[in-house]
Amino acid sequence: MNLQSQLTAVRRRWWIVLASVMVGLAAAGLITVNTQPRYDASVTFFFVTTPADGLLAAAQGSAYVQQRTKSYAALLTSDRLAQSVAAEPGLGVTAGEVQARLTALTPVSSVLVDASFSDRNQARALRVVEVVAVQFVKLVQSIETPTGAKNSLVKVEVMNGPRVTPEPVAPDPARNLVLGGLLGLFAGVAAAIVRAMVDRAVRTAEVLSRLTSAPVIGEIPYDKSMKSAKLIVGASAKSPRAEAMRKLRTNLRFVDLQEPARVVAVTSAVQGEGKTTAACNLAIALCEAGWQVLLVDADLRRPQVTEYLGLTGRPGLTDVLLGEVELTDAVQSWGDRSLLVLPAGPPPPNPSELLGSKGMADLLASLRESADIVLIDTAPLLAVTDGVVVSVQADGALLVARYGSTSQAQLTAATQALRAVDARLLGCVLNGARRSVAEGRYYPSYLEVPAQHAVPGRRRAGVGPEATDVPAQNGAGAVAAAPTDATQEFSQVTK
Incomplete structure (x- = not known):
C-alpha cells in the first residue's frame, strides 16, 4: 500500500x-x-584533593579527582555502601533495596556526583539519603587514605541536600x-x-471493474433512510440515491448502441446485495424517462418484488410457465401507466428446471416485443443456478455488489459463472457506495428543482402515451395496482 x-x-x-x-x-x-506515589530524596557530593603546595600540584590533584569521579559514582551503588546503610537501625530497608533504588549521576567534566533515592514513604526517603551522605563520606575517606597516612588524599563535601521532593515524582x-x-x-x-x-471486500468502482472485466455503470450511494423507504418515490425522489438511479438508467441505455439490451437480468453474487431494490428503482427511473417497463420477479425461491411494490404475489411467473394462467392475467400495473409487473407466483419444486425450460425462452421472446425494456430480478449467482439460467436467456445481465460486503472472491466466482455459459455482462452496480463530503453538500441543494421547471420524459415513438410523474405512495410505501391503459395495451400486444 x-x-x-x-x-x-x-x-x-x-x-x-x-x-x-x-x-x-x-x-x-x-x-x-x-x-502508589513515590518521592525522590537527593544529595550532591563535591570531591577535591587535599591542599598541596604549588599550582602544578593543584592542577594534578584536580585531574586526579576528575578521573576518579566515575569510580565514586559506582561506589554509591556498591554492596559495601548498601550494607552499611541498611545496617542503620530504624530505616526498614534491605541492602538490595538500597542498591535497586539508589542512583548516581556524574555531570560531564566535573567533580560532582548526584545521588538520589526513591521510596513510597517521603520521610524514609529523606532518612536513607541522610545516612548515605554520612556513610559515603566515610567510605571514600577510608579508601583514599594511604596505608600509614593520617589524612585522605580526597576530601568529600556535601554541596546540596539531603532534601526530598515535596510532591510525588510518580x-x-x-x-x-x-x-x-x-x-x-x-x-x-x-x-x-x-x-x-x-480486507478483501469491494469498496471502489475500480476494484469492481477490474475483477469483473466489465464497466461500473452505476454507484448507488448509501442512504440511511433506505430501510424505511426503499423506493425512489415521494420524498426519496429527490435524494442522491434517486439521482444515482437516473445515472444508471442513462448509462444502461448507452452501454452498447449496436446491440441494445431489451431484456436485462439483475443479479448479484450472494444474497443481501440489494439487487431487488436496484431492479425496482431502475424500473421506476426508466418509467420516469417515458419507457414502458416490464419488471419480472424470477427469484422463485425468495421473491420480494411484490413486497416492495405492494402488489399481490399470485398469479405470477410460475403459473404462466405451467400453463395455468394467461400472461395478461398475471401481469399487474404499478404506479403510472408505464410500469408493469409480473410477480413470481407460488414457489415451484424445481425452479432451475422451470426457468431453463422452453416455455421460459418463449415467454421472454414474447415479453421482448411487448415492452420497451424488460427487467428480470433473479436469484444470486453463487447460491443456486437460477440466476445463471435466466442471465443466459436475457440480452445481458447487471451484476450488483454491495460496498464493504461483497468479497473479491465472490465477485470473481460470480463473473466466472456468467462467463462459463457465455452470458453477456452489461456492467456492474456498486450499491451502498460512500459519498464524499463535497457530494453530500452538493446533492441536496442542487436537486431542489421547482416543480414548474420539471421536464416530462419522452417515450419511444409509437409506444404508449407520455409518462407522468409517479403518484404518491399508498399505505406502506406502495401504489395500489389497478387495470390501466398500460395493461390493456400489453394485453393487445401479447395476443
Missing part, C-alpha cells in the same frame, strides 16, 4: 483509531490511579495520559492499515 492508500484506510476506519486512543487513555488512567498523570494517547493512536493507525490490507 502506498501512502495515499494508507491515509484512505485510516480515514475510512477512523472509529478503530478513536477506539484505540480511548483504550490507551483509559489504560493510562487506570495505571495512574493504581500506582505517577505523573499528564505524562501518562499523553503517552497512553500516543500509544493508542499508533496502535489504532496500525490496526486500520492492517485491516485494510487483509
Whole structure:
C-alpha cells in the first residue's frame, strides 16, 4: 500500500483509531490511579584533593579527582555502601533495596556526583539519603587514605541536600495520559492499515471493474433512510440515491448502441446485495424517462418484488410457465401507466428446471416485443443456478455488489459463472457506495428543482402515451395496482 492508500484506510476506519486512543487513555488512567506515589530524596557530593603546595600540584590533584569521579559514582551503588546503610537501625530497608533504588549521576567534566533515592514513604526517603551522605563520606575517606597516612588524599563535601521532593515524582498523570494517547493512536493507525490490507471486500468502482472485466455503470450511494423507504418515490425522489438511479438508467441505455439490451437480468453474487431494490428503482427511473417497463420477479425461491411494490404475489411467473394462467392475467400495473409487473407466483419444486425450460425462452421472446425494456430480478449467482439460467436467456445481465460486503472472491466466482455459459455482462452496480463530503453538500441543494421547471420524459415513438410523474405512495410505501391503459395495451400486444 502506498501512502495515499494508507491515509484512505485510516480515514475510512477512523472509529478503530478513536477506539484505540480511548483504550490507551483509559489504560493510562487506570495505571495512574493504581500506582502508589513515590518521592525522590537527593544529595550532591563535591570531591577535591587535599591542599598541596604549588599550582602544578593543584592542577594534578584536580585531574586526579576528575578521573576518579566515575569510580565514586559506582561506589554509591556498591554492596559495601548498601550494607552499611541498611545496617542503620530504624530505616526498614534491605541492602538490595538500597542498591535497586539508589542512583548516581556524574555531570560531564566535573567533580560532582548526584545521588538520589526513591521510596513510597517521603520521610524514609529523606532518612536513607541522610545516612548515605554520612556513610559515603566515610567510605571514600577510608579508601583514599594511604596505608600509614593520617589524612585522605580526597576530601568529600556535601554541596546540596539531603532534601526530598515535596510532591510525588510518580505517577505523573499528564505524562501518562499523553503517552497512553500516543500509544493508542499508533496502535489504532496500525490496526486500520492492517485491516485494510487483509480486507478483501469491494469498496471502489475500480476494484469492481477490474475483477469483473466489465464497466461500473452505476454507484448507488448509501442512504440511511433506505430501510424505511426503499423506493425512489415521494420524498426519496429527490435524494442522491434517486439521482444515482437516473445515472444508471442513462448509462444502461448507452452501454452498447449496436446491440441494445431489451431484456436485462439483475443479479448479484450472494444474497443481501440489494439487487431487488436496484431492479425496482431502475424500473421506476426508466418509467420516469417515458419507457414502458416490464419488471419480472424470477427469484422463485425468495421473491420480494411484490413486497416492495405492494402488489399481490399470485398469479405470477410460475403459473404462466405451467400453463395455468394467461400472461395478461398475471401481469399487474404499478404506479403510472408505464410500469408493469409480473410477480413470481407460488414457489415451484424445481425452479432451475422451470426457468431453463422452453416455455421460459418463449415467454421472454414474447415479453421482448411487448415492452420497451424488460427487467428480470433473479436469484444470486453463487447460491443456486437460477440466476445463471435466466442471465443466459436475457440480452445481458447487471451484476450488483454491495460496498464493504461483497468479497473479491465472490465477485470473481460470480463473473466466472456468467462467463462459463457465455452470458453477456452489461456492467456492474456498486450499491451502498460512500459519498464524499463535497457530494453530500452538493446533492441536496442542487436537486431542489421547482416543480414548474420539471421536464416530462419522452417515450419511444409509437409506444404508449407520455409518462407522468409517479403518484404518491399508498399505505406502506406502495401504489395500489389497478387495470390501466398500460395493461390493456400489453394485453393487445401479447395476443
